[in-house]
Each structure stands twice: as structure tokens, then as C-alpha cells.
Amino acid sequence: MSQNTAAKTEDVKKPVARKDMTMMQWTLKEMKRNYVGYLMLAPFYIIFLTFTILPVLLSIFLGFTTFNMLEPPVFVGLDNYIRLFLDDDIFLLAVKNTFIFAAITGPVSYLLSFLVAWFINEIPPKIRAVVTLVFYAPSISGQVYTIWGTLFSGDSYGWVNGWLLELGFLTEPVQWFKNASYVMPLCIVVALWTSLGTAFLSFIAGLQTVDKSLYEAAAVDGIKNRWQELWYITLPVMKPQLMFGAVMAITGSFGFGGIVTALCGFPSVDYAAHTIMHHLEDYGGQRFEVGYSSAIATILFFMMVGANALVKKVLSKVGQ
């Protein structure tokens, strides 16, 4: 706080000196002096509060109740959570699938985003824009991932089946998206295909902002190759982008439920690609067990925020 006051001494309306007041009085004075800030933030924040914060708090609360949207909620303590972890085998399967999904797509998409961005940064600026588009396009093209359903279609007209049949590797077409042993790997591949998104763009931009003279100085200091450049200069300088990219990658890695539903149907065969998102949708959207689904949403919320906290801790070690 005290550096802040020092920095503000040039303000038109002089910031209030803190000397002769309690913290409380000072804060109130500062609030009054900068009331315009609250006014400008308010319209956005009220809507944000209503449609993001309130639902999260509501689901934490409703997770301890049974509620069907018609009668008032009844407090049941930890019953929903006990039922989830002890009685609901499909939920445990969903947790496992979600973990596998996130643990593969999160890190892989993060690394791919960075590697591709880094390589793109080395090619001439004229073709850079085109190459960026090629890699970024799948993530913004809406439902174009359904093309993978056509490529891996279950009849012999699907491109993959057709060629495997023609070349003699198969004797009859495989129902790729209806076979429990293929759905997870296939959905992961498709998810990765759509995953070079915001983090990727952020990395490209971050690489462009690295001060070029740092590389010159490093070359003089005996940096031998591009890998050393990467480790000793680029990564530490880009740390803020790496943080932001990680948040994007984690949030994305928990959000591939839509792809699974579009390609495998709902529920997927033998629940082989059933994730927590699907379980939530099942109980909340279809069976109207709002209390139970709120407990699921709460678990999902803490999983995602927890994953972020963990990764932040790991990333803070970069360049130290």
C-alpha cells in the first residue's frame, strides 16, 4: 500500500496522507476520492456476479441439499458426496476418464502450442501469418471437428475404414466411435486437434516481444544453440505468457465434453468416454437432481482451480 501512495503523489486530487488516520479512515477517504472507479466497474461486475460468482456459490451450497427445482431444498449434509464416491460407479469412471483426458490433452496441447509457436517464430514473417492460420484454424471453426466422424465413419465409406479394408488390414469395417477401446484415444486426438487456441496465440505474441538484443548478448556470452537460447533467455522472459497459457490449457483440457458427445453420442458406448461434464449434464439437465449435480459441479470447480494452483507453483520455478 505504501508504495502505491508514493507513486500517486502527482495526482490532481492529492491522495490522502496516511499519517494521522487509522487504516479504516484512510481506505474510506481513498474510496471516496476514486469513486469513479467503482462506477465504471459496476455494470460489468454486477452481471459477472450474477451469472458467474453467484452460480458457483449456489452450487457449493446446493451440493449439501437435495433439490428438484419444485420443492424447497432439503439439507442433507455430505450425503451427495458420500453417494458420489461410494455408490456411484459411473461417477468414479467419469472421474477417471476426466483425469486421463485432462492429464494428456492439457500438457500435450500446452507443449505443442509452445513448440509450434517457437518454430513459427523462426520462419520468415511473410509466411508466418499463413502457418499461424493453418494451426489455429481448427480451434475456431465451430463444429468442423465432426469431419473426424466422417474420416473414421463406421461403414466402409469412411476414409480410414475404406483404406484399411482396401489394403487388407481389416476384413470388415470397424465401428470406431462405437467401440469402447477406441473412443478415448480417438477423442483425445480430436481434442488435441482443436486445442491450439488462445494459449498458442499468446505464445506467438510473447515470442515476438522478447528483446532481440538479449540474444545478441547471449551469443557473445557463449550460448551455443537454439535450445540453450530457449532455456536461458526465452522461457524466463516469457514467464507471464507461460502462466496465462497454462490457465487456458487447463480450462480447455476439462472442457472437451462437447466433442465427445458430438462424435460418440450420449452416453458414449459403455461410458468409455464418459466425463464429469457428462455426468453433470445427465443429473442436472435430464434428471433434475439439482442437489446431486451441484455436488458434481463443486467437485469439478475445485478440480480445475486446484489444477491451476498446482501448475502455477510448478511454473514459478522456471528460470530459477
Added chain:
Amino acid sequence: MSKKLRTRNHKVVLNRSAGGDAGITFFLVLLGAFMFLPMIYAVMQSLKPLDELWVFPPRFYVVNPTLKNFGDLLRLMSTSWVPFSRYIFNTILISVVGTGGNLILSSLAAYALAKIKFPGREFFFQTIVLSLMFNSTVTSICNFIVMTALGWVDSYLAIIVPTFASTMGLYLMKQFMESSVSDAVLESARLDGASEFRTFLTIAMPMVKPAWLTLIVYSFQGLWNSGTSIYIYSEELKTFNYAISQILSGGIVRAGAGAASTVVMMIVPIAVFVITQSNIIETMGSSGMKD
């Protein structure tokens, strides 16, 4: 400048091995093919006449390209239950109002968070950063309760108003303002007696044009790609994307029109990105997160 650049290039060459260059090119081409070929296949499918869609062994490329599938798509649109223009109108209305509202509210909030030093702003900003860490699945069920309480279920409001406060655009704009609008410039405007709002409108906003464009593109893409919503039942409130996905799920008879619809859906966001790419990359330059 140019002389300095040359020396730098010279040194870069020293730090680059031919083997490394070849390896990187190989990796990029391979991965590029994986990313690009399915997109091309989608375009090829949409140009294939019916007999080429069902040929064995399947062909990747098209022999006799035709626009017939797009014609079929138009015909299917004109026979839909709700007039197709209604779906298009809905998408335009939602995209324009939603994006406009998001732009106005986010810019105001971003300016306040970046440039006005009111107590608590760090807390407000951290809650917004926190919201980037989970996706809307978490809030979907309880949002339904909120919408019911407000009486907004099955109205445009349920779709439009929440997007006013989508946090991604605010985050990017706030970071961009912090790094590219200098406090000294704002200070001199204030000294000249301009109100805070006037300073925001006439000084800060013109300086962050790339961030507006980025916010508009993000907001628009989100709304364009949003298909079915759990808050909407009425057919006449549904969007273009929803109608298109109905055609897509129409099975064998509509395979051609379905392929055409995929291409229509992907062309718009790609075109928007092509036009705005350099602005988006510029905005992303300040997207970094400090811990």
C-alpha cells in the same frame, strides 16, 4: 536499425545448425499436415457430387467438383419449419448486441481496473482471473436456477446478458491498457480538467484499438459457435448454428448438404481471423499473467 538487425541475423545463423533446421521443418510439416488435411477434407467433401461421396475405396480429393451441395443446403433452409431467415436474424441480433454490450462494459471495467487506483481493485481483478480458471460447465446448472428466478428462460436475455460480462475480453483489454496506455498521458488530461470518463473515452480508448478488435472477435466467435442452449426452447429463438447442426445430423440423404453446412460454419470465423490476425497478436503480446 537495419545495420543492427544484420549483425543479429549473422549471429543467429551461428547459433543455428542445418540439422536442427531440417528437423524443425520436418516436424512442422508433419504436424501441419495433421492440422490442415482434415480441414481440406471437409472442403473436398462439400464439393463432391453424390456418387463421389459414396465411392469405394474412398477418395480424398474431388474429381468433378460441384456446388450442388450448397444449392441443396439453400433448398433445405427454405423448407425448414421456422423460416430460415429467422435463424440468421437471431444469430445476427445475438452476436451484435452481445458483442456490443461486452465491448462497452468490458472497456469501462478494464479502464477502471487498470488506471484508477481505488481500494479493492486487486481483489476484483483476482476474482476475474479466477473465473478464467474454470469453464461454463461448472455454472450451467445453477445458472439455470438464476435464469428461472429472473424469468429469463426462453428469451433472448438469457443468451445475451451473460455474454456482456464474459471475462476473457476484459482480461485481455485490462492487460493491454496497463502496458500501452501511459499514466503520464492520462495525468496530463486530468490536469487539463477532463473528467475521468472523458479521459477514458477520448484518450485511453483510441490507444487500445487492437484490444477492442480482439475482444470483438472473441466475443463474436463465441456467440457464432454457440448452438443449442439449455435456456431456449422456442424454435423461433434458436440460432443459425443450431439449424445448421440439425441439417448435419440428417444422415445419409443429407450428407452432401451436411458437408456444405460445415464449410459455411467454418468459413466465417476463419475469415474474421484472417482480417484481424495482426491486431489479435498485438493484443496477446500483453496477455501475460503475473503470479
